[in-house]
Amino acid sequence: MKNLQPHCGKLISAKLKEKGQKISWLAKKVNCSRSNFYKILEKDDIGYQLLWNISDVLDYNFFMDIAIQFQKAKANS
Numbered sequence: 001m002k003n004l005q006p007h008c009g010k011l012i013s014a015k016l017k018e019k020g021q022k023i024s025w026l027a028k029k030v031n032c033s034r035s036n037f038y039k040i041l042e043k044d045d046i047g048y049q050l051l052w053n054i055s056d057v058l059d060y061n062f063f064m065d066i067a068i069q070f071q072k073a074k075a076n077s
Helices: 008-019 023-029 034-042 048-058 062-076
Strands: none
Touching (some): 008 048, 023 048, 048 062
16 A cells, blocks of 8 residues: 555645745745755655644645545555
């Protein structure tokens, strides 16, 4: 089921683009350097608290995306 996990960095990047915001804007909002935030976006998973903060700033529930993907993976296993 590991290969069916959503890539959090890609989900965040897509939502950021949809909102018309830059990575530097989001990095500042979550109190992170721009260069470090690029590294975070390369990861397929990130910490719960950081994802919570990003969800809050972007006003989007990334946890719901993850839960939906989990249900799909379980249904296919």
